Amino acid sequence: MMFNNNNKMSFNRSITKLHLILVFIFTLLVLLAFFFNRTEVSMYERTLHMYSNLSGFYSTLEQSNQNARSYLYSGSVNELNTYNTTIEESRMYATRLYEQADEQTKWKFELLDHMLDMHESSAKASFETMQSRQASDQAVYQQFSEEYELIRSTFTKYYNIVDNQVVLHLKNIKISERYLLGFALCIAGVVIVVLLQYARRSVRFITTPIATIIEHINSIKEGDYDLSKINNRFVEIDTLCLALEDMASKVKQNIQNEQEKVWLQHQLFEQEKENLKKDELLAQSELRMLQNQINPHFLFNTMNIIYKSAQREEAFVTSDIVSKTSEVLRYGLDKANHMSDLKGELESIQSYIYIQEKRFGNRIRFLFEVDEFVPNIPIPGLLIQPLVENAVIHGLKDTTKDGEILIKVSYQDALCICVSDNGIGMESLQLEEQVIQDFKTNHSKSGLGLYNVIQRVKKFYGKGASVSFQSYPDCGFEVCIEIEVEENDYVSFIDN
DSSP states (O other): OOOOOTTOBOHHHHHHHHHHHHHHHHHHHHHHHHHHHHHHHHHHHHHHHHHHHHHHHHHHHHHHHHHHHHHHHHOOHHHHHHHHHHHHHHHHHHHHHHHHSOTTTHHHHHHHHHHHHHHHHHHHHHHHHHHHTOTTHHHHHHHHHHHHHHHHHTHHHHHHHHHHHHHHHHHHHHHHHHHHHHHHHHHHHHHHHHHHHHHHHHHHHHHHHHHHHHHTHHHHHHTOOOGGGOOOOBHHHHHHHHHHHHHHHHHHHHHHHHHHHHHHHHHHHHHHHHHHHHHHHHHHHHHHHHHHTSSHHHHHHHHHHHHHHHHHTTOHHHHHHHHHHHHHHHHHHHHTTSEEEHHHHHHHHHHHHHHHHHHHGGGEEEEEEEOTTOBOOEEETTSSHHHHHHIIIIITTTOOSOEEEEEEEEESSSEEEEEEEOSOOOOHHHHHHHHHHHHHTTTOTTSOSHHHHHHHHHHHHGGGEEEEEEEOTTSOEEEEEEEOOOGGGOSOBOOO
16 A cells, blocks of 8 residues: 655644744743843943942032032142042042933033033032132132032932833833734734644544544454555654555455365365275275175185085086075175176176076176277276166165166276166255265265265376265165266277
């Protein structure tokens, strides 16, 4: 079975692909959140730094003012040096504030820097006036104080500016968080919908083929299946179908092998049974032969004495009967389980017929028909005589006159030996039952003896010979033995 895998993908690969997509979306969300939060947090931190710088600015400014006043009162150089240091720190804080301010408030911090310049200029003017000991130093000092108070009065205003920026940044942070949360919820909703859709389609693409495979289980049992028609999009299902078909093929092959094994065992059993029957038949025949061969020399010597006594007494009919009986008995003892030939079998039957003619007189007439150029082939001994005896005992048992038995031997394409009578006959079914009964009763004299003839023909000739019967009620009975003959099966013909 062939599956087209060109447009199919592995379910594991599909799941991996989905995982990668989800990881990408999650990473994107994290990066967006980090970006927005980082921007707002950096602005918020910058505003917090502005608090610190603003506080430092006013602190150093106040310190520089105190140092300037002390210097004006005492003229101490240390106070002047400290003033220069603190005023430079104030300018540094002012510069930082200007750099950290946004575009909207930058000008205000630039104004603060200008006010610091004016304050520093006033301070320097005061220092120069003090050093020159001019009378107008009080006016200069007054201007210096006013410049300081002007800058100091801006403390609340600039703190409010920084506060407003802090509040604005906090507000922006919350807005960003809301937007990010909404975006995350939207993405989560889309992901959930995609996952549900993917799960539904995956379950359908998996469960539908599996359900179809389950429906094919009974077909697999019967050997009628085609799993290649199952529609699916995953390589794993194709692999499962291939495995199932391979399993089904192996199971089917195993069943066929087991059936063949059972059939062979049955044939072997039948052959053994047949061999046992043949062995039983042979043993019974040998037993009967042994029973009939009780001191045969004594029997033939006795019959020879009777024959000679009848000759001396000129009882020639009696002597002939004794002679023919001796020939029949001797042939039966010699050839019962041995091979004979057709000529010897027919001569023994002639002796048997002579005795029966003396027995039945005109009641039964025996006819012999032997064609010319009939080959003298080897045949089992006592093959034809039981058929003639069967016709006398069974076929014509109720005949009082005009009984007739025909022994016909012909040869065309095969040798045909037929024994027929004009007796009572029987139905075909009755004949079949009689043959079976003949076998069940161990081929006793109560049967027809046909089973023994059939088995001997099969044993010696196999498929090269056959036995047929024709019989109808009140129309006689006929048995024919047909034997295939090859040129090397004989060396002479029977002299008619």
